[in-house]
Structure formats: structure tokens, C-alpha cells
Amino acid sequence: MAKASISKILKKKSGYKVEGKLWIEFEGEKYFGPGPVELLEKIESTGSLNKAAKEMNMSYKKALKIVNSLNTKSAKPFVILHVGGEEGGGSEITPEAKQMIAYHTSMRKRFADFLKKETDQIKKP
Amino acid sequence: MAKASISKILKKKSGYKVEGKLWIEFEGEKYFGPGPVELLEKIESTGSLNKAAKEMNMSYKKALKIVNSLNTKSAKPFVILHVGGEEGGGSEITPEAKQMIAYHTSMRKRFADFLKKETDQIKKP
Numbered sequence: 001m002a003k004a005s006i007s008k009i010l011k012k013k014s015g016y017k018v019e020g021k022l023w024i025e026f027e028g029e030k031y032f033g034p035g036p037v038e039l040l041e042k043i044e045s046t047g048s049l050n051k052a053a054k055e056m057n058m059s060y061k062k063a064l065k066i067v068n069s070l071n072t073k074s075a076k077p078f079v080i081l082h083v084g085g086e087e088g089g090g091s092e093i094t095p096e097a098k099q100m101i102a103y104h105t106s107m108r109k110r111f112a113d114f115l116k117k118e119t120d121q122i123k124k125p
Numbered sequence: 126m127a128k129a130s131i132s133k134i135l136k137k138k139s140g141y142k143v144e145g146k147l148w149i150e151f152e153g154e155k156y157f158g159p160g161p162v163e164l165l166e167k168i169e170s171t172g173s174l175n176k177a178a179k180e181m182n183m184s185y186k187k188a189l190k191i192v193n194s195l196n197t198k199s200a201k202p203f204v205i206l207h208v209g210g211e212e213g214g215g216s217e218i219t220p221e222a223k224q225m226i227a228y229h230t231s232m233r234k235r236f237a238d239f240l241k242k243e244t245d246q247i248k249k250p
Contacts, residue, residue, distance in 0.1 A: 006228045009221045011200050015152040018232070020145055024247065027140040075136050096134045103131045107143070107243060114239050118232060122149065 007125045018118035022111045026073040037101055040093050049091040132250045143243035147236045151198040165218050174216040
């Protein structure tokens, strides 16, 4: 379909923007997106699911739910939870988690390009 | 950036899907998307903002707020509200509204193509 111009419909300002959200689902449920990325990165930087959850103002229970979802919906776990020990455990993310974060970053880059193109398009005379 | 394969990270099933939402903003506020489209189409089919709101299980107040937002954030009104008269008014959508709906449909088609391509990509070996 030819891209029609809608510039006459819009006010003569540059205040319009095409915006959106993007995520990956597994069997109809949210699986991966910006939320899990942030949690995984904070687990990596703090070495602890508990600290990561606190930094995100999230309950430990909710953070654990996200981790369990990531671990069961992926071929291999994204997070290893070490239980007990002197330091009371600690958590780490796996190479698969890092690979997924990198892939997600490139996918979001393509989405940002899409949004930019569409924003340019609605402003085209 | 080269599109890396993440098929080894994912379960060997076809249950993964890239999903998203898309809308147009004006000065940082939501302006146009699937909700306004549905409301405009129902105003057109019923000839009444009140009936359109009822069909969407939406309060008249909320529907009016959406209409006012569309009318003030566009160069020309999208909805004409006829007040009073024998039938107690009635409402109609303008050619600009119809043009915007058509543009939005083509934009969503491009977004669906984007999501399909990204979904194919995550499944690629």
C-alpha cells in the first residue's frame, strides 16, 4: 500500500511521535523484554537476586517469579541461584542470559529504527 | 549489527513470538491508536457518541475525553458533535478521521510485518 501523507491532518508542529512497546512471548505469556533485562543486569552487577530486586523496588517474590519464568521458558537457565553458604548464597547470570541480552539489544535497535522511520513518515509533507 | 542466532537459547518449540504495541503521541501524550480507531468506527456506524461509548463499555465522559483529545490534537476535528435537535443531537466523523484511520491501518500493517520478521528471526537456526 502506498504511504499516504497525513501531514494535512496534523498540526504544523513537530510534536508527533510514533511510540511503541516490544517484548518476546512464549506460549502466549510475556517471556523477555526490558524488565527482565534490567533484573538480569542488576543480578550481574550485585551478584544477588535480593539486592537486584531491592534496586528495582521489587519484592523478592516477584523477582524470583521472573527468574523462574526465564529459567523454565528458555532451553537453559538464565540465572543460577546459589543457596546457603557463608555469604547466604548469591546469584549469577549465565552465558545464555548474556547472549539473550545482546540479542534483545539488537532487536530493540531495529525497533527504534522502525519507530524513527514511522515518525519521519507522519511528518512528511 | 549482524543478526545473531538465539535458537540454541530457546526451547525447540514454535511457541515464541515477538509482540508489541504501537501508537502515535502528540507532545508526549497518547494521541492515536487502536482505541480511538474503534471509537471512531463505532461513532460512524451508530451515528452517536453515546451509543458508541456503550458498545465499548466505556463511560460517555471517557469517550468525550478521547474525542476532545482527537479534535484538539489534530489540525481539524475528527468528530462533529451535533447538540440538541429532535433526535437529541448525534455525532459524525469527518473525512480527516477517515483518512487517519486509513493511514493507521497501513502503519499497523507495517508493524505486523516487523513483528513477523522478528518472530521468524528468533526461530532461525
